[in-house]
Amino acid sequence: MKQDPADVARRSECPINLTIELLGDRWSFIVLRDIMFGGRRRYRELLENSEERIASNILADRLKKLMQAGLLTRAAVAGHKQKAVYSLTEQAISLVPLFVQLGAWGRRWLQPSAQFAVRAKLLEDGGPRLWARFEDDLRTEHLGALRRRKGPTVAEELRAAFDQLQD
Amino acid sequence: MKQDPADVARRSECPINLTIELLGDRWSFIVLRDIMFGGRRRYRELLENSEERIASNILADRLKKLMQAGLLTRAAVAGHKQKAVYSLTEQAISLVPLFVQLGAWGRRWLQPSAQFAVRAKLLEDGGPRLWARFEDDLRTEHLGALRRRKGPTVAEELRAAFDQLQD
Numbered sequence: 001m002k003q004d005p006a007d008v009a010r011r012s013e014c015p016i017n018l019t020i021e022l023l024g025d026r027w028s029f030i031v032l033r034d035i036m037f038g039g040r041r042r043y044r045e046l047l048e049n050s051e052e053r054i055a056s057n058i059l060a061d062r063l064k065k066l067m068q069a070g071l072l073t074r075a076a077v078a079g080h081k082q083k084a085v086y087s088l089t090e091q092a093i094s095l096v097p098l099f100v101q102l103g104a105w106g107r108r109w110l111q112p113s114a115q116f117a118v119r120a121k122l123l124e125d126g127g128p129r130l131w132a133r134f135e136d137d138l139r140t141e142h143l144g145a146l147r148r149r150k151g152p153t154v155a156e157e158l159r160a161a162f163d164q165l166q167d
Numbered sequence: 168m169k170q171d172p173a174d175v176a177r178r179s180e181c182p183i184n185l186t187i188e189l190l191g192d193r194w195s196f197i198v199l200r201d202i203m204f205g206g207r208r209r210y211r212e213l214l215e216n217s218e219e220r221i222a223s224n225i226l227a228d229r230l231k232k233l234m235q236a237g238l239l240t241r242a243a244v245a246g247h248k249q250k251a252v253y254s255l256t257e258q259a260i261s262l263v264p265l266f267v268q269l270g271a272w273g274r275r276w277l278q279p280s281a282q283f284a285v286r287a288k289l290l291e292d293g294g295p296r297l298w299a300r301f302e303d304d305l306r307t308e309h310l311g312a313l314r315r316r317k318g319p320t321v322a323e324e325l326r327a328a329f330d331q332l333q334d
């Protein structure tokens with residue numbers, strides 16, 4: 001479900017502003033990053049593995065907001081109301097190039113540790129072809145699209161590079 | 168002056184998170200956008216021409232924060248203490264590809280008006296070569312670098328396309 005632009009008073013019609021109005025806060029991108037790169041699909045995984053120690057009420061609020069905005073869907077596991085699984089929508093998957101730039105700029109200017117920098121570097125160096133592969137992987141994982149290639153996924157490659165380094 | 172990472176408690180070492188910690192709010196990107204794309208260099212221009220009607224205290228706070236973080240510098244005009252001019256640093260100029268993605272995603276998913284969509288489309292379609300040209304223009308304008316090409320700047324081209332359309 002896409003957000004109806006008539007639902008909210010928009011500060012302006014500038015597309016940069018519209019993105020910031022929706023995602024310009026301290027946590028929305030972080031929650032999406034953990035689902036997208038971390039493969040965390042459940043509330044408890046997102047809460048307990050949070051590097052940035054997100055608070056439970058903030059996590060719940062952002063998940064709800066992202067669902068309302070059409071970036072996430074939520075499906076209950078049969079018989080387990082608490083075991084809902086969150087999925088990225090196409091709208092969220094198409095944030096991959098924006099995440100690449102968030103990581104590239106942070107790596108260049110904000111001195112992350114070597115271990116945390118390696119994934120951003122691999123993504124940046126991989127260029128549009130790698131980003132498209134990553135988006136395809138996410139469509140398989142989250143939208144049920146057929147897998148079109150063999151071998152490790154982009155997320156698995158990034159995690160392997162991360163695990164090889166120790167801070 | 169670059170921000171010393173030891174100055175602040177960081178939530179994590181992830182470069183995506185570090186960018187969000189610095190710029191993840193409702194106004195930082197908006198202020199930088201107005202300087203970068205709008206060519207506004209003075210406080211009053213930024214305040215009075217703000218499409219999103221930024222409040223004066225928020226504008227002052229964000230300018231200060233962006234200076235402390237090394238993204239802006241401020242130079243007083245001789246004899247006019249109030250007429251200070253803000254300049255982007257190389258760190259801010261290198262946000263161009265991130266701005267392109269913020270605009271591209273907003274254009275694709277958040278239904279901006281046709282007039283406001285055209286600049287984002289031109290930037291997106293221009294690809295890395297246009298972004299590099301835009302960065303060079305900004306280095307000329309803000310860092311005093313020599314101009315390496317003739318003709319209109321990228322910002323002038325974007326403004327002309329915007330002015331041709333009427334919402």
